[in-house]
Amino acid sequence: MSKAVVYSIIATATLFFFIVLSLWNLEESKGSLNRRFGYKILERAPIFDPLVTKIERERQQKIDDEKNNINNVVPRTSLGSTTSVSEVAETYLYLTSGGKLNTTLRIIILFPLLDREPKDGFVAFNELGSWINQRALERLDYVTHAELESKDKNGDLSISLREYLPYLSEKDIEKKEMGHGEAGWWIERFDIADSDHSGLLNFTELKDFLHPEDSQNKEMLKWMVRDRIKRMDDHETDGKLNFNEFEDHLYSTYESYVDFETSGGDVPSAKDKFADLDVNKDQLLSPEELLPILPYLYPGEIAYAKYYTCYLMNEGDDNEDKKLSLEEMLNHEFIFYNTVHADGHVESDDDHDEL
Ligand SMILES: *[C@@H]1O[C@H](CO)[C@@H](O)[C@H](O)[C@H]1NC(C)=O
Ligand SMILES: *[C@@H]1O[C@H](CO)[C@@H](O)[C@H](O)[C@H]1NC(C)=O
Ligand SMILES: [Ca+2]
Ligand SMILES: [Ca+2]
Ligand SMILES: [Ca+2]
Ligand SMILES: [Ca+2]
Numbered sequence: 001m002s003k004a005v006v007y008s009i010i011a012t013a014t015l016f017f018f019i020v021l022s023l024w025n026l027e028e029s030k031g032s033l034n035r036r037f038g039y040k041i042l043e044r045a046p047i048f049d050p051l052v053t054k055i056e057r058e059r060q061q062k063i064d065d066e067k068n069n070i071n072n073v074v075p076r077t078s079l080g081s082t083t084s085v086s087e088v089a090e091t092y093l094y095l096t097s098g099g100k101l102n103t104t105l106r107i108i109i110l111f112p113l114l115d116r117e118p119k120d121g122f123v124a125f126n127e128l129g130s131w132i133n134q135r136a137l138e139r140l141d142y143v144t145h146a147e148l149e150s151k152d153k154n155g156d157l158s159i160s161l162r163e164y165l166p167y168l169s170e171k172d173i174e175k176k177e178m179g180h181g182e183a184g185w186w187i188e189r190f191d192i193a194d195s196d197h198s199g200l201l202n203f204t205e206l207k208d209f210l211h212p213e214d215s216q217n218k219e220m221l222k223w224m225v226r227d228r229i230k231r232m233d234d235h236e237t238d239g240k241l242n243f244n245e246f247e248d249h250l251y252s253t254y255e256s257y258v259d260f261e262t263s264g265g266d267v268p269s270a271k272d273k274f275a276d277l278d279v280n281k282d283q284l285l286s287p288e289e290l291l292p293i294l295p296y297l298y299p300g301e302i303a304y305a306k307y308y309t310c311y312l313m314n315e316g317d318d319n320e321d322k323k324l325s326l327e328e329m330l331n332h333e334f335i336f337y338n339t340v341h342a343d344g345h346v347e348s349d350d351d352h353d354e355l
Contacts, residue, residue, distance in 0.1 A: 037260050038311050045308035046135035046301065048336040049106055051094065053135070057142075103333045111326050122323040129309040136305035140214060144207040158200035161190050180231065192223045213300030221294060225287035228298065240284035243274050250290075250297055257296040261310050312336065 047053045096102045114123045114131045151163050162168075168183050176184030193209035194201055195217055201209055208215040212224040229239055232249045241250070251270040258267045268276065277289050295303035316324050316332040329336070 037256060038315075041260070041304065041307045041311050042338060044299075044301075044304040045311075046132055046139055046305055048132070048135065048312075049103075049110065050135070050138075051091065051106065052101065052337065053139075055091065055101075101337070103337050104330060107329050107333055107336065108326070111329065122325055123329070124323040125309065125313055128312060128324065129306065132309050132312075133302065133305045136301040140207060140211060140301050144203060144210060147210060148203060148206055156200070158198075158202045159206055160200055161187065164190070164201075180227075185227075189223060192219050193217070195219070211300055213294070213298045214302050218291070221291055222287045224298065225290050225294065229287060229290075238284075240286050241290075242284055243271075246270065246274050246285055250293075254293055254296045257299070257307070260307060263310075263314060 047056070094102050094105055111123070112119075114127050115121065116127055148157065148159065151159050153163050161173075165183075165186055168186075172183040173187070176187060178184040178188070189212075190201070190209060191197075193205045193212075193215075195205060195208075208217045208220045212220045215221055215224075226239055229241060232241075232245065247270045251273070254273065255267050255270075259265075273293075274285070277285055277292065279289055290297070295306070299307065312335060313322070313324070315335045316328050318328050318331065
């Protein structure tokens with residue numbers, strides 16, 4: 001069988017598989033937690049099984065190749081090309097005779113990889129969490145690599161402002177308009193991501209630039225909060241929030257995530273949380289003071305990984321001993337396999353609107 005045929009069979013099988021799962025999932029109704037919120041988490045959650053990720057990427061690669069009219073005679077040098085025929089054949093081992101991924105078999109194979117510390121026959125919260133987090137980090141790296149590859153025209157493995165925004169004119173750059181998405185706004189974002197001020201974004205810096213909410217660069221995080229505050233600040237004040245602004249714009253988001261994370265545990269009131277965050281007691285929250293609750297306000301991939309972990313644990317842990325046995329995972333195998341949209345998009349874009 002030719003490689004192309006194999007790809008298209010897998011693609012079709014995968015597509016079918018996800019559509020069936022989506023329908024199946026809509027019909028499912030059990031459990032306690034805020035379910036609607038759970039679905040919101042699922043939309044942004046990392047993909048549990050690296051094999052599914054691989055199949056998805058192969059499929060996307062194939063679509064892109066077809067779009068670009070590249071046929072398979074030309075060796076592919078871009079991302080996805082690492083999959084050899086034998087790996088594709090390997091994928092077949094996990095398909096049922098109906099051409100769907102055998103999720104039972106996959107979970108049996110993955111279980112020992114998750115059950116690591118301690119290796120005790122159970123997957124505890126931290127074990128599940130570190131697995132999912134790894135998937136999120138891997139996805140961040142992947143999309144950053146893809147962006148680097150597509151924008152890096154001179155092949156120096158870093159991105160200049162010009163490479164990133166070739167459409168900006170000298171005049172735009174000179175004028176430095178600071179509105180959202182205008183030249184000055186991009187330049188500021190670029191400069192903050194460029195932590196060594198080299199004028200170029202290397203891989204790490206580009207990742208911060210593209211995903212400020214997942215950044216470890218505190219300046220980047222503060223920039224993001226400043227930017228969001230600017231857009232919600234009712235009085236065009238000094239970029240800080242008073243209590244009413246906090247209550248109106250941020251608190252309910254914070255509340256719903258904490259509620260989700262603690263499965264309906266105690267959530268501090270808006271007043272208490274405000275007082276708690278207002279370290280210098282000036283009755284205003286600065287971007288810096290908001291940093292501690294950032295993962296609740298603007299969750300990135302890493303925050304979603306954590307919420308997804310909570311979701312899976314909550315759904316799967318039938319005997320409520322705070323860990324998953326293989327049996328529990330198999331009883332709930334579908335919850336581990338429904339994070340991919342049928343159209344192959346892995347992200348809903350509400351928090352990435354500026355990109
Ligand atoms: C999936 O794999 C399991 C474990 O190898 C096997 O017992 C089962 O029959 C397979 N299911 C299907 C539908 O092929
Ligand atoms: C990119 O540059 C920053 C700042 O100099 C440095 O800390 C980081 O390690 C570099 N990353 C890579 C991938 O080279
Ligand atoms: Ca364990
Ligand atoms: Ca740099
Ligand atoms: Ca303050
Ligand atoms: Ca359990």
